[in-house]
Amino acid sequence: GNSVTQMEGPVTLSEEAFLTINCTYTATGYPSLFWYVQYPGEGLQLLLKATKADDKGSNKGFEATYRKETTSFHLEKGSVQVSDSAVYFCALVPSYNTDKLIFGTGTRLQVFP
Amino acid sequence: SAVISQKPSRDICQRGTSLTIQCQVDSQVTMMFWYRQQPGQSLTLIATANQGSEATYESGFVIDKFPISRPNLTFSTLTVSNMSPEDSSIYLCSVVGRETQYFGPGTRLLVL
Numbered sequence: 001g002n003s004v005t006q007m008e009g010p011v012t013l014s015e016e017a018f019l020t021i022n023c024t025y026t027a028t029g030y031p032s033l034f035w036y037v038q039y040p041g042e043g044l045q046l047l048l049k050a051t052k053a054d055d056k057g058s059n060k061g062f063e064a065t066y067r068k069e070t071t072s073f074h075l076e077k078g079s080v081q082v083s084d085s086a087v088y089f090c091a092l093v094p095s096y097n098t099d100k101l102i103f104g105t106g107t108r109l110q111v112f113p
Numbered sequence: 114s115a116v117i118s119q120k121p122s123r124d125i126c127q128r129g130t131s132l133t134i135q136c137q138v139d140s141q142v143t144m145m146f147w148y149r150q151q152p153g154q155s156l157t158l159i160a161t162a163n164q165g166s167e168a169t170y171e172s173g174f175v176i177d178k179f180p181i182s183r184p185n186l187t188f189s190t191l192t193v194s195n196m197s198p199e200d201s202s203i204y205l206c207s208v209v210g211r212e213t214q215y216f217g218p219g220t221r222l223l224v225l
Contacts, residue, residue, distance in 0.1 A: 004155070034213065043117065043205070044156075044216035089156070099144060099209055103155040 002027045006090050006104035013080055013111050021075040021107045023064075023090035031092040033057075033066050033073040034101070038087045047075075047088070080111045115140055115208050117217035125223045126196055133192045134220045136206035141186035146214070147179070150203040159204075162189045196224045 007022040025031065035047040035057070048057030053068035062077045073090060090104040116139040126132050136145065147159040159179055160168040168181040182190045193200050203219040 036216075041218070043218040044207075046213040046215075049213065099146075099161075099214075100158060101156075101214055103157075105153070105155040 002031070002092060002094050002102050004090050004092055004102055004104035006088075006107050008105070009087075009108040011107060011109045013109070015082055015111055015113050016079045017111075019075070019077040019080045019084075019109065021088055021090075021109070023073045023075065023104060025071050025073065025090075025092050027071075027092055027094055029095035030068075031094050033064070034091045034093070035062070035064055035073070035075050036089040036091060036103075038089065038106070040086070044089065080109070082111045082113055085109055085111045115142065115210055115215040117206060117208065117215060119204075119206060119217040119220050121220055122218065123221040123223075125225060128197050128224055130196055131192055131194045132196065132222060133190050134204050134206075136189045136191070136217055138187045138208055142208040143186070144209050145183065145189045146207045146209075147181065147189075147191045148205045148207065148216075150205065150219070152201070156205065159191070193222065196222075198224045200224050 003026045005024050032051045034049045036044045037047045038044050048059040050057040050066035056065045064073050064075045087106045087108045089106045091101045118137045120135045145162045148156045150156045158171050159174045160170045162168045162181045162183040164183045180192045201224045205219045207214045207216045
């Protein structure tokens with residue numbers, strides 16, 4: 001079946017530290033991959049996405065590369081800010097169904113000044 | 114992008130009662146989804162709600178427990194019926210946009 005596995009949180013970092021949140025997936029075919037972010041008190045927002053192998057999604061300093069050989073889509077940011085504190089969800093859409101998102105459990109990031 | 118609002122934003126309910134959650138979108142959309150996010154868990158799709166037809170439920174979810182209405186292209190409701198503490202979750206609606214799904218802010222439900 002299709003599934004997404006994320007590293008457990010919370011991830012606690014100091015401002016300007018390097019961030020990596022691991023995400024691996026299991027899927028048949030060629031899924032599209034997403035990172036969503038949920039800031040405190042707000043709804044889920046799309047952060048970035050990649051639709052095929054070796055694609056790199058990027059937004060707001062965050063990056064993730066679609067690695068088919070390792071079935072991974074790790075989220076990275078070179079220098080985090082306090083305002084990046086949120087819950088981050090990795091998700092996929094199976095190639096056979098373009099609407100049904102399958103989510104990981106989410107990883108809470110806490111950035112301290 | 115779509116702007117989605119939900120009511121209520123949170124509620125505390127007694128077991129055995131029912132709660133209806135409203136979802137309003139600022140544009141007409143064909144497909145709306147209802148998700149559940151249990152504490153410490155990922156988001157799980159409950160059902161897909163299309164206007165003019167019955168909702169399609171995912172495995173493990175039934176209409177008697179989670180009846181859904183979709184009276185028009187901008188509005189939907191999800192009812193959580195005969196609640197138990199296990200229903201304590203965040204319930205989110207979402208719609209399909211041009212590149213992704215857009216989500217409402219969620220309804221945080223606590224059942225005592």
